[in-house]
Amino acid sequence: MSDLYSRTDLFSEFDRLQRQMESLFGGLPSSLRSSRFGAFPQINIGTTDDSIEIVVFAPGVDVGGLDVAIERGLLTISGERKPAQGVAGDGTRTYAQERFTGTFRRAIELPQNADPDKVQARYTNGCLSISVGKRESSRPKSITVQ
Template sequence: MYPSLQSHASGVFGDFERLRRELDDVFGLGTAPTSIRSAGPGAFPALNVGHTPASVEIYAFAPGIDPDQVEVTLDRGVLTLAGERPSAVPEGNEKVSVYGRERLSGRFKRAVSLPDDVDPDRVQASYRDGVLHISIGRREAAQPKRITIQ
């Protein structure tokens, strides 16, 4: 790219990035101090990620998935969910005409970056009513402590 075009393009993109950060701050969408990050809306499965003083809580909304076919891994502060959701419409059936397909199917993989204080030895996962709940404990040293004044 020509130098004058390159500086102009980076200036425009820099302006857009600055505007996006300002809008995120106005609407409360900025990076949380816990540094938990995930993808935006529309990814599958949809995730809710939050925390308590003692744990990080992840809820993956995955109806129609066999929990035995979901792989959950935690490696170096990144939680990964991978698996496959089968199609609800039988493939190769000549008698079925599909007019719309709104339910996502196929392989999926989601990754969530977690705070540094999670304890990989304190992970629990359960699946109920189409919701995969993963709870990851935080290290004791990271827990808030009340200090008694003498």
């Protein structure tokens, strides 16, 4: 069994294969009710009576490099997370890497009652919070019975 590990760096091959698979399937849109396991950044989506609340967990991402856009009911979040400083340099072979580095793009299909003119986004402590307002016509209304 030791011959298998000495001939090739098995862990780096698995890492290379995983990166290729992520680049192949990385840009597919997901809806509010589905997500890809292991996608970066991870996303939580919720709703209130007035808005759709999205929290994007993206530590280590430069806020200046984040791009948030809404087009035809699709919210896209893209950016880049660079390698952490202080990582060992030349001569070090990586056999496991759990921290994602590189460019990313996530797409979320918004419901029809989302109002693209009422969007707010803020980045605090590694979390991008996006609030998308709902259209006035879709909000619950109280009806008085006479």
